[in-house]
Amino acid sequence: MRCLTNIAKHPTILLIQSRTTLKELKQIHTQLLVNGTFNNPHFHAQFIATIALHNPINLHYSNYLIHHHNHHKPNLFTLNSMIRAYSKSTTPHKSFYFYNNILNSSNNLSPDNYTFNFLVRTCAQLTVRVTGFSVHAALIKHGFEYDPHVQSGLIFMYAEMGCLNSCHVVFEGVQNPDLVCQTAMLHACAKCGDVDFARKMFDEMPHRDFVVWNAMVAGYAQCGRSREALDLFQLMQMEGVKINEVSMVSVLSACTQLGALDQGRWAHAYLEKNNIRMTVTLGTALVDMYAKCGNIDKAMEVFWGMKEKNVYTWSSAMGGLAMNGLGRESVELFSVMKKDGVHPNEVTFISLLRGCSVVGMVEEGRNHFESMRKLHGIEPQFEHYGLMVDLYGRAGRVEEALSFINRMPMKPHVGAWIALLHACRMYKNKEIGEFALKKIVEVEAKNDGAYVLLSNIYADYKNWEGVNKVRETMKTKGVKKLPGCSVIEVDGEVHEFIVGDKSHPRYDEIELKIEEISRCVRLAGYVANTSNVFFDIEEEEKEDALGRHSEKVAIAFGLISLKEGVPIRVIMNLRICWDCHDVAKMISKFFKREIVVRDRNRFHHFKDGECSCKGYW
């Protein structure tokens, strides 16, 4: 055992941990063969395991070493390490090859608690329940049902599969759950939608190390409770808990969701100042944060500065470009990615198709969609079909969008119909719009967004009867419209405005500003675009209702609270309304202020009276 410990600290092993290139590995390998270090079976095992664990990119090299330089039969340590490495790879099923290797080995190996711990993690990756159940059965057969390592793994596996009950069952069977096991259970609760229970566990734990803190912060961030994530992180700092790159990934993710650019910038500065290890994951989180907080230039600067990028990084950058209206750049980045030898996955194609869609590159988008199956072996999912509908629809080819839906190999999902309905709204197509709504409510009787869209189409035609009919239907069915909500960050503090809520301490000043805006805009001869007002009310009242949309309130607040020249950044939960969009353009001109709005679909950068979306919503 002493011997193994020393080997783990062997300079060559440490070198592998910090380097990744295949070329260097080959050099090291040759050297070790020559000087005879490989004659030590322990070293050989540790060498392969280290490559597998620290250089997942070069997993095939560990494989090669096992098969072609096999002076020694791989031992359990090596095989377990391979299972572990593959459980985290993009091809987790290959773990089973090594599991079978253990079972069929000629040198009497039998799986141990590590084997099963890693194997259940493989099942967690695969999320194929049947596989998970059979591995569970196998480990019971081998007598590891009550092994603490295996139990932690099982909790993790069932969490990934969404079986919180099974997690509880396993957890209750644990004699004295240690920190690792408790962390797994906490993670499971957060993952399966019971963060509050996770927090309860967290609060009741007598000893908490920094991994537990990280799990809790991540738990909040992943379920969208970003504020609580940031609050807990702050507490973490105050308590002097160790902070590493994993903590920062969660912090950045929370900032991304809140659109809190200032806090995101602070986090970026923090991790540079504290020499936090820049991993691919952390870099990706940074790129995503800048992109989704409206600073796409900075996002790309970070992106190009990253030494190592994976498919997440590329997809994230492409998605960010698309979201910011830079569709062409997104498509170009896709070619660069392929040249770089990175294989796209299904998410990459979502980013790519969005890129095509926002700039109306219909043919290009269709070609890429076709290439998914033919060139990349990726079966398009319903999201991809939905984006194709969007692609045709945005470009005004509403009929083609409809016929595309009708040719889908699966039952069109609500999202596809919604995309069509948006196109109908944009191009004022009443007939297809009515048809789309019918299809939507067949599945989701209470889809408020769909009713509102159809109502808007009627309003465009000044068909108040139609508007009223929609309103009546909604009333009888009990459909409630989701209230608009906009947030804006001022001096690192996030202010939230919900439509109709006047509780903000500076609401009176905001009101005055809105009136000033209205005056300016009217002087310029602008007539409000009132078709976004849902109910048939008097024109004047309508303008008033429009004047109080949450996005406009947030912009007004930005005007009074941010220094001149500082861009106003607003994040909202719905798509920006047409009138607010027009008014924002004018504000950007009259008040000489840049405005960046991230709505639920994309970014709108308003400058000198123009918007970056150029009509492509």
Add this chain to the structure above:
DNA sequence: CTAGGGTTAG
């Protein structure tokens, strides 16, 4: 010193 926490879309 083979276990636990993290990134892309919807």
